[in-house]
Amino acid sequence: MKRLTTSLLIAALWLFTIHANATTRYVTTTGSGSGTSWANASADLQAMINASEPGDEVWVATGTYKPTAYPTGCSGCISTRDYTFFVKDGVKIYGGFAGTETDISQRNFTANPTTLSGDFNDDDLITGSGIDLSITGNDENAFHVVLSSAPSSDGIGVTIDGFSITGGNSNFGIPINVNGNSIPKDSGGGIYINYGTNLMTNNILSGNLAFLGAGIYTNYGTNTMTNNNLSANVGGGIYVYDGTNTISNNNFTGNTSEFYATGISIFFGINMLSNNSIWDNWSISSGGIEASFGMTTMTNNILWGNTAGVGGGIIAYSGTNVLTNNYLLDNYADGGGGFYAGDGSTNILTNNIFSGNSAFIGGGISLSGGTNTLTNNLIVGNSANSAGGIHIAGNSTNVLTNNTLIGNSANINGGGITTKNSINTFMNNIFWGNEKGGSTIVAGADYHANNTNVNTFHYNLFQLASSNYPTDASMPYGIGSDAIGNIFAQDPLLVNVTDPDGADDLWFTEDDGLALQNNSPAINAGTPTGAPLTDITGFTRIGNPDLGAYEYNPTISIAHITAPPGNFLTAYPNPFTQSATIAFTLPETTEAVLKVYSIDGREVALLFKDIAKAEQLYTVEFDSAGLAAGIYFVSLTTETGVQQRYLLVLTN
Ligand SMILES: [Ca+2]
Ligand SMILES: [Ca+2]
Ligand SMILES: [Ca+2]
Ligand SMILES: [Ca+2]
Structure with missing residues (x-):
């Protein structure tokens, strides 16, 4: 026992020694030194990475850097297109320095863009966005701009933080082999990562191309991807293959994809997706998020204005998927405008909002297979040719409890719900x-049944007279013989x-119009x-529970009455990257407090606290420096009530 303790002590001391001796190396575009300080910086990023030991850091100053070498130990590398920034296992690379900093906290990666580019001859041309996005001139580009390939059994992992990564082109080729791992040339144009515990944060990935994961591709490992901005990539933003993955506070916009999702694609693994903003992406296949085979939780994500063949916002082909408090707004697909559930998926949807989505079939939601549990969701104002709110088919098994389906529309079949063989x-x-x-x-405005369903309808509120709903479930509009309490x-x-989102324009709040x-x-x-x-x-x-997603709350009705009328509080631009102007005018002179809160209710800024005069325009700049990308809200409290507005902060 004593011997074991001594061994552990020695091991702990050894680890401490490694940490205590961690070295930082410095890179600038003009350096000619050995990298021991900013004054003695090197211009060779790869050489500084190669000189590093696990735990060491490489700090890179603003400027553009291009890879000049094959990954160490490469087998199968044949051309300059195999050149990459090969991040040695255990090394941390940071961009965004001015070249004077002595502490990482002094870094400003927005002011000091640090670009890693795979566009060797500087001829890439990136035009358009979404369906019009085009990247040309990338035939000679690197397959992977950044590559890491840790051993599968004891990989340490890498940190990639504060870079702009562009010009990767994984458009196909015979895989190479590095460190015992086969690395395909159709995945991870910006970053390709194998194994280890990896952190990718504060990066901008744009102008990259791949069949899978044009921005980032991870293969196993434990990966944290947070606060990245992925735009104008052809082949989707992030693709994770197995492993344990945390994907949070990222922004995805203007990406396209032919085969997988435009934002995040999941294939196996345990995955946590939260506070991501995925908007204005375009695909002929899947929408913003695609989940297959994994265990995936999706919380507080915004999917807005995405277009796809199937599952405009989110598609769950298979696996177990738990969706909570997500916003699926104004997405379009041929099937399942907001959400699509495929065969073999198990999906638990709670407290989500599906609004303004549209499709050919299933405007808000298509439950085309699997086992689906929908609780407390709002399905409002979605539209389709067939099945405006929810389309149910494919022998799926569905339990829908306390959902509110309002104002959905279809040309044929059910405006609210159509169900077939389920x-x-x-x-x-x-x-x-x-x-x-x-x-x-x-008949069919709210509910339509095709073929034979096994239905249990208890305690619902239907919009038509009971004579429109036969108890024979095989009849059109049949709700089944054990229907009770409706x-x-x-x-x-x-x-x-x-x-529906009330005067504060925020969902999930007390003033919501569907309460x-x-x-x-x-x-x-x-x-x-x-x-x-x-x-x-x-x-x-x-x-007893009330019907629908909202429970009547007697204390809140009073707040309705006391809230000031009209729209006095505005924020622009919104979404924004660095700062927004918050403006308000009040009808009467009153003490006013203007604060910004995170989505979980944490105060992040006090912008105004004073007496505000009647009918006077007040404007305040809100600077989002230091804040994670994501959803915030600005709140104006006066003697007569509270007004709130969303703020969508993009990666800055
Ligand atoms: Ca090029
Ligand atoms: Ca509103
Ligand atoms: Ca509201
Ligand atoms: Ca009740």
Whole structure:
């Protein structure tokens, strides 16, 4: 025992020694020294990486750097296109320095862009965005701009932080072999990483091309990718193959992909995706996020305005996927405008918003297979040729509880939901104001059944009279013989369906327009069996659950009345990278406090605290330096109420 303890002590001392002796090497574009200091900087980034030991750091000053060598120990490298910045296992590289800093905290990577470029002859031309995105001149470019290839068993991993990485072109070739790993030439144009525990943060990846993961491709390992900005890449942003992956606070915009997702593609592994903004991407296959075979949680992501063949926002082909508090807004696909569930997937969707999505089939959601549990979701204002809100098919098994389906529309089949050959349990849902062929009163406006379904309909609010819903489940519009507790043709009396996110323009808040008025027939009309304990805003349900995603909250109705009317608070530009102007005007002289909060409610800035005079325009600059990319909100509190607005901060 004593011997073991001594060994551990020696091991601990050895580790400490390594850490204590970690060396920093310095690189500038004009350096001619050995890299021991900024004054004695080297211009050879690869040489400084090669000289480093595990734990060492290489600091790189602003400027553009191009790879000049094959990866160490490469087998199969044949041309300059195999040149890459090969990050030796255990080494950390940081860009974004002015060339004077003595501490990493002094670095400003926005002010000091540090580019790693695979465009050897400087002739790349990147034009357009989304469907019009084109990259030319990249035939001679590097297959991978940055490469790391740790051993599979005891890889340490690398850090890549603060770089702009561009000009990778993994357009195909015979794989090379480095460190015992085969490295394909169709993946990871910007960064390709094998194994280890890796951190990729504060990077900009643009103008890269690959079949899979044009920006970043990771193969196994434990990978953290945070605060990166991925835009104008052909072949998607990030592709992870197995491993354990944390992908958070990244921004994806204007990317295209032919085969996989434009934002994030998951293939196996344990994956946590949170606070990512994925917008205005275009694909002929999958939308913003594609998940296959893994265990994946997706929380607080925004998928907005993406276009795809299938699954405009998110597609879950297979695997187990848990989606919570995501925003799926204004996405388009041929099938499943917001979300698409494929065969063999198990999906748990709670507290998500599907709004303004459209498709040929399944405007908001297409449950085309698998086992799906939908609780407390809003499916509002989606549209399709067939099945405006939710399309259910493919022998899927579905449990829908306390969802609100409002104002969805279709030309044919159900405006709200169409179901075909599936097993469905519907409890405590609201169907209201959905349209078929332009009518909210025709049979099928809210619900349409094709072929034979096994249906259980308990305690839902339907928008038409009960005579429109046969108890024979094999009939069109049939809801099944054990339908009980349902309410028919009664207005659920929502607060304001024309403004579903309320006056504060924030979803999941107390003033949301799809909440219930105090005289709503949906209050306490649900069954507690299998119902969620809280509502979409996190409010604990009272008594019997109310129908729909919102539980009536008596204390909040008062806040509705006291909130000042009108739109006094604005923020522009929004989204933004560095700073936005926050402006407000108040109808009367009052004390006003203007603060910015993170999405989890943490105060990040106090912008104004004073008496504000009536009818006077106040403007304040909000600087997002030092903040992670993601969603924030600005809150204006006065003596008469609170107003809030979203702020979407992109990587800065
Ligand atoms: Ca080129
Ligand atoms: Ca609003
Ligand atoms: Ca709101
Ligand atoms: Ca209740």
